[in-house]
Amino acid sequence: TMMAAFDSVADAGNAVSAVIAHGLVPATMEMMDQKMMGIIEDYVHVGLPVEAGAALIIEVDGYPESLKPQMDEVVAILQANSARQMRVTQTAEERERIWYGRKSAFGAIARLAPSYYVLDGTVPRSRLAEALVGVDRICDGLGLRVAYVFHAGDGNLHPLVLIEDPDDAALLERVHEAGRQIMQLCLDLGGSITGEHGVGLEKREYMRLMYGADELAAMWDIKRVFDPDQRFNPGKVLPSLPTVTSLAAGSARRTGNDVVVPATVEDAAEVMRDCASGGGQVLYLQGGGTKFTPPARATVLSTRALRGVSHYALADLYVTVRAGTPLAELQAELAADGMWVPLLSPWADSTLGGIAASNFNAPLRMRYGAIRDLVMAATVVLPDGRILRVGRPVVKNVAGYDLQRLMVGAYGTLGLITELSLRLFPRPRARASLVAPCDDLARGLAWGMHLLPVCLTASALLVCRGCHVPGAPEAPYTLIYTAEGVAEDVQAELAQARSVLAANGATPIEYLEELAGGEVWARWIAGHAPADMVRLGVGRRDLPDLTVALQPHLDRHGFCADLGSGLLYTPGAADLEHLHAAASQWGGYAVVPAHPRAFIGAGDGCGCRYTPESADLMRRLKARWDAPGVLNPGLLLAA
Template sequence: MKNDQAFIQLQQQLPSAEIITDPILLITYENDASLDYGQPDGVVIPRSAADVAKIVDWANEFDMPIVARGAGTGLSGGAVAHGGGIILNFALMRQMLDYDAEGRSVVVEPGMVNQQLGMIIDPDGLVFPPDPSSGRVSTIGGNIAENAGGPHCFKYGVTTNYVMGLQMVAANGRILQLGGQAFDYPEYDFVGLLTGSEGTLGVITAASLRLLRQSPGVKTLTAVFETLAQAGTAVSAIIAAGLTPASMEMMDQQIIQIVEDYVRAGLPTDAGAMLILDVDGYEDSLTIQMQEIVSILKLHEAGGLHVAETEREREQLWYARKSAAGAMSRLAPAFYLVDGVVPRSKLSAALTQINQICEQNNLHVGHVFHAGDGNLHPLILIDDPKDKELIERVVATGGEVMKLCVSMGGSITGEHGVGLEKKAYMPLMFSPNELCAMREVKELFDPYYRLNPGKIFPKNPTTNEQPVVPAPTNDPVPTFFAPESTEELASALVALGNRSQVPSVGIYGGKLGVGEKRPFDITLSLQNLRGIKSYAPDDMYVTVGAGTPLVELQAELAKDQLWVPLASPWPEATIGGIVSTNFNAPLRMRYGAIRDLVLMVEVVLGNGRVMQAGRPVVKNAAGYDLRKLFIGAYGTLGVITEITLKLLPKPRKRTTLMVPYNQLSQGVKWAMLLSQNNLIASSIVLCSQCRTPGNAYSNILLYTVEGIEEDVNAEINAACDELKNAGAVQIMQTDSPRGTYLWTEWLHQASAESGVLRAAVPPQAMPQLINNLGLAQHPTNYLIDIVHGFLYMKGIEQLKTLHKTTQSLSGYAMIAASPPNSLANQWEHTPDSLALMHGLKSRWDPTGLLNPKQFLV
């Protein structure tokens, strides 16, 4: 047989790889944890990225589908070879390739088990926050493929928030490095795109991950309610009060009883619903946080309020929560776990309607879910898995639940992915233009649909899924064009693209920071696309026009004690300009990067097609995460017209330590010390020749901490002790200025005078970069964002030299801000993904209209 010959040839090419073709042994790989089945032709267990590349080349030669598989714990059929082909099992690729505890980073192979990683980094007081229920066996590669979350993602986010770089084998067999251990590489965010892509775009062979410090203290509270509806309302009230528990998990009465019979954790089996809630932070703050939450819960009819008294009791409660799926086998031989998301304020209504749907379909359902982020997990019992009519009814009921979630502004999946299970429902959530854009991405990365084929996309595109392109405008497009609407902009771009001589269109975003002075045939201003379009403080998001100035938005949000944790050196900067350039301030260390704060964007592609990417919910694992492609793309793929941003309560307290230093090496040593131990700091910056109120020192370190008063006080006191022990003599404590303020003022001044270069290296390499540049021996005007490995320097003349130096340290250099009227080329970095970048540009902006020469493409 052809396949027999193919596998013989593969074994000859890879004598060290394990290959399984025995039909009996292949039964193990027929399914994952979902209801879907499919028999592979074989299983290959590679030992290295080079092995994977050879396997992909071989698969291309023999037209063999490739399905990458982690531990098989997926719940959507994503790792099922339903069309045959080979499964890649990464059991022999589970090594830690690099680990830097001081820099809080790690590089691992895809077969590394989530829990195993946690055990390795735990002695250093570090944690990898994503903690799916399957974390005891699920792999990092699988977590990345599905963008896994877990109970603590309400506060700490999902997998994509912690993946900085990926090594992958492309569909053509080439090994590519996307991103890396430094921050904000100037390239399209293909790392964000691949995360959650379910193995359909490339085979991940290594991942660079960001780690956090473990919280010094944590307390767990349980509360009981008579009904799920009451519990859902209480959760919304906690969030609306501006509180951020580490997790909020919910179980209904049926699940409580099942789990209690399974683990004997002392759960309240007579309760209609139970809430498990974690608060974390410094020990001094835990009681205060709990008191506030208890007060809110009492107002919403909670009873049985109990705080776990020992760590063993805490662990037992969480073990019970994570055992819910396994415990279901006591009640029925099988179950169907639905994964959907609704805005948190609609949680109570969604639960009520789901129960009604299941009752109408004569099905028994239990609820266990992530209440903090609106991620629902109805478990529908299956009494007889061989009953075809029952299975069809169960699956149809799941479809009704997905329709409900979408109708409420949510998603068909929050963390389990689309896979085989939900692909038919993709048109419910995505427009024809959005589905078309995803297919174009798929065909760019995998033109022959070799990688995990048949997943995510509906089986056959219908006429209703064809892209919609607006008619070109008949009105002349002026050289300064300020459209009043998205529709007007789209029609104008179509008209411009149809011209025999296509003009260049430069997008003005208030202040882009680089290249904004380049001459264009047409200047596009978004000044008329501004203001708040939708505001949902209960769900903690706001949608604004891209032309909205940041200062204008912050002023409106401040009325409700809310804010978007963004900052810009330029007062006139717009939200669209900040997002398009991915210009991150130091405060990202506390609140996340721009890519973590943008929930959704509306975009007009260069070809005139209008699409949305993302949803206004915290978790969304449906389809490709296209929104990330526009963050940091400098407007070269499309024009962002609206942006939905995550909101946060304003910090209750901010305190800054100002520490003068004589030698740069001394300042860096102190800053690195602080960066290793910070928990809630929002900036750690070093600056020479800085202008701050009351500062008479030429060299100064600023360390800013934000959060609950008790946490701030504890961290500041600990930092003072560390600095004194390290030899710091003068430590000044103040409420102002913040480190981010210093960053904005320094960059604003420097960019106006001579422009600014930014050197970026993995944070742990900053001392080496400073040494290689000789900054200690040859003082210059600089600002260092130590946590993110950014060195800013005045002047742009040394770009090539600086880039060469950073490149040797796995970093890059770029012009962060051009001086007035400069036409200098700001890019030296050449990413592995450059060909893919050009390919995407040619698909979405085929005539090259948008921002030519503004970026690498």
């Protein structure tokens, strides 16, 4: 843990951006302004730099071997970015003293006034200084005193407005007006009305500041699907149901055998509105790299013209990109700054919209989170042509329902994704893999399960057959364990993983620099026809049993088992019914991701019936948004 002093909040904010831009993402970056440090120091006397304009508290985490090198680098970056006083703790007592000061903020405020009004808003990290100036201006204009604590790494600020007399109705009115203006300020700066406290009664009306009538109506649709009798927390989160104007049909008519290529989201909305209002004309959505082939004479909407980066915010670690943009094209652009979106696809022409709509997660998921976790915001067109702009490109946002997550994995059956805001990460500084050949499938899977508790920086844990690994000995089965991140963490984790493997009889164990298990997975899948590749999903602990049960099929066709995600990939669409029956014994499923025929809730002619507990909810939401069944009929959800 360290504390660094700066002349201003702006300097401290710039230093936060500089640390992240150098490929470091500390576990904690907290900021206090001069006013708050003075209040705290008068209360607990912990030695805060009260003469400074602002201070940062920064913590790094990882294996013990990496902590000092990481902190040394952070210190060097801060020194180059206007830090004028730094203190790195050497003992647990020093660390606790710094944090005791930070955690005493609310208690210290109570010495200045009998009550206070705490606000919770989020802005992009790079705009924290602007937010602070704006909040000061608002409170000064209303004759109010305010102090701050904020999570600099998250862009999450908590102004504390002092209330000297809780019985003064006029004062309370000014306090609430300040709250409304501060929330509007956060939105004007590209943020959210709440980063962690959520929306209850008080902020419910502020939802109208953040979302339009169409977005709020869509949230009400979800509320009614889950709670048709309005029993759960009535009056919370959502304001009264807005009036949504019916959209008139566009002038262009679409007939069968068309391929429509809209250049803007408005063009796409017109096409979808035409189909919905034209007697329920069926419309298939298709990305530039779509592996799914629509039926003959179908009307197809292609996103291939919705391409390119709309906004690149390096300091705030996100990029907004149109749905038809190929993943490879985006990664090449980000690589110039040492950044990436941690997504992989086996196919070079895969687009961001297609990857999100199909929820096609790579083994990287275990290190960086699932696709749903990487999507911060989205622009979506509903089947009736309404355009929704949902989510916010900030680290924290808990205002309303996460509609952008709903679209991930829906295969275009609920709407068309036209734009996505995605989290960015520094490219890993180091990457290496352990590879262990094995002649017995059950033993190789057992090795993998023993490794799961070790996984902290792991980005792949695979057992496969037929996946060629350059530099590794040939064997019937191969285990691959990849770690990536800070070099010291990678070395420490792989040493620990090697010990686990050796203790369980694995030999030889090859160490391969730069080998990425995710890329092995992608190359192997790319070597097979998309229409033949089957994905089976079960609980992670059940994957070894399923894999052994299917060994005769897997030995013939090859496979790749992603132990970190509970997913098994194998060619064999012709055997889909058999594969699904096996997965269903463990509550799982089997599907061809490139063409997920309507298998949820009913059979699709091949006997592949999968009925999760949420199937009825899915069907009801589909009926609310696409009653005629216009969008992508025959995919994913049975009628």
